[in-house]
Amino acid sequence: MEGFENEIARLIGEDLKKPVTYYWWPQTIGFVRNTLRARQCDLVMGTASGEELMQNTNPYYRTVYSLVYRTKSGIRAESVGDPTLKDARIGVVEKTPAVNLLRLYGITRTEPYQLNTDTRANNPARDAIEDVAAGRTDAAVIWGPIAGYFAAQQTEPLTVVPLVKEPAVARLQFNISMGIRSDEPEWKHWLNDFIKRRQDDIDRILLRYHVPIIGPDGALKTAAAIEPPGYRMDQYRAPTPAGLTGASTVTLAELRRLIEHFPDTRLVDVMPAPPRPADRPAPAVWVPPPRRSLPGAVWLPNVGYGSLSGEQERYFRAGLETVSHGDRAARLVFFCEPDCWMSWNAAKRAVEWGYGNVYWYSDGAMRWQEAGYGLETVEPFAGGASN
Template sequence: MICAALLSSAAGAASAQTSDLVSRTAFRVCADPANYPMSDDRGRGYENRLADMFADRLGVPVQYTWYPMATGFIRNTLRANQCDVVMGYAQGHEMVLNTNHYFTSAFVLVVSKDGPLAGVEALSDPALKDTRIGIIAGSPPATHMARNGLIGNAKGYNLVVDRRYESPAPDMLDDLAKGDIDAAILWGPIGGPLVKEGYPGFKVIPLIHEELPPRLFYRITMGVRQGEKVWQRKLNSLIRRNQGEIDAILREAGVPLLDDMGQSVLGPAN
């Protein structure tokens, strides 16, 4: 009983101390300064707009800690107590405590609207045979490409980069526009907005018909420090009460929105 009481007391103290790390005077966001269309240090990304909305609801200003979304991002921002929330993080990742998800999206195939691949809906489509497809190396769709014999002609782009110096997604879309590749596969929340803004001749096709693993859709949450349950619940409440405005921001940006099971498209893919 004494041991149990001591452990309970220690856990309570730790919990209180952890909660005290969250700023009460600013909505402190950990973000990449050059990860447009998600975030950038000019405030143009849809995650910037989401941060503005949440800060407004909390009645405090937004305060950013900028760090490239690459190796060491969480360690040097959230875990270092430099900030309190990552605006977009895949559900279930162990490096953070996830809030409830506020949207679901998927990887997309980007092709010419008027080209021979405009009717493709799955990577098993015979129309993709012998085509050259751009793919972020090591991303989940690469497994499906290999399964369907599409890797041999693929053009790979780097996965972990400092976006201040290298931009794989825009480079891939530029290559598609030049005809260097026949199609591009991108994470939808990046590819959809980029296509909407700068490539009106392209079609965005969410890859929701792949039946074998790995899955190509993900539920997106906000990430907070492990143990910050009070802060997590507060953000969950804000998500629930403001879901309509969140959806509107994402739709306006061109993010492909899916149902929770990743089986049907709810929002604009183009």
């Protein structure tokens, strides 16, 4: 399943060592009755703290409504009260706090989107973002997690401004918790402990999905704040950062959209090749197993280590030169598997070598396959030894 709440739920399942299954129901009248109370599920992700129909865990993030506009529009607003928005047509979902904000500034040229709808079939907030990208509206004020996620999927560059500078009377910031049944105190205690232990991992997921996160000090958290300064040198299978300076971090949905709109996108798999087994020493013949990877990917094994030998570096440079056809502006997407620093290291190295359109797909081939998309067998790039 694609989405940051799904990934956080997956973390919970991994911690519990139990499989995660999903039960979908639109958030309309009867939502809690038909989900938690009917025991169709044990946990509701992403509920506002203070929800009276459910027992709330401690919040696992705080976020805010955001302003979205086309980057090339000439608008440079950091507040809805900016003069450049005076005559703008602004999209807004009905009956949300964003409506009150627009009224506060006397803005009446609005494009309303329906709130109460079956979001399994319709997504008004997504429609509002797409209308901004298409030029049907000038801007939109949308719930921050939705704004960041869908804005990143548009081919038209959009600017997303978390509205942290608006007056306090316009309540736009909310703590987000998990919802559970009221008679399960042990479950609540376990979840609160999980949130405390895994907060950094949760933040990484949220930031990777472009969710604006407000820290305890009231400031926005950024991916750069939790990004290490150098290469990862060991323990490569561990939670990775939310982003990479100089590269664009893409989710599965964003990667598919990138491939769809830019067919010349090059996919670079840097999963290391399995080492020769101890019971097959040279000169015994041993052929490493082939790799199952994304369709069209070029496999450059063993180039994601924090320190490369001279031979590994020459192999990596030759591979990138071949994949990019010598074009430093080529779109290069680096990946391996979830929680694998190899792809982060490789993408970082490509940025430092002067490649200008580097993308990092941290979910890797496993998440691609789990989403129902096919893999194909690939062989290592034959430009020289890689180990």
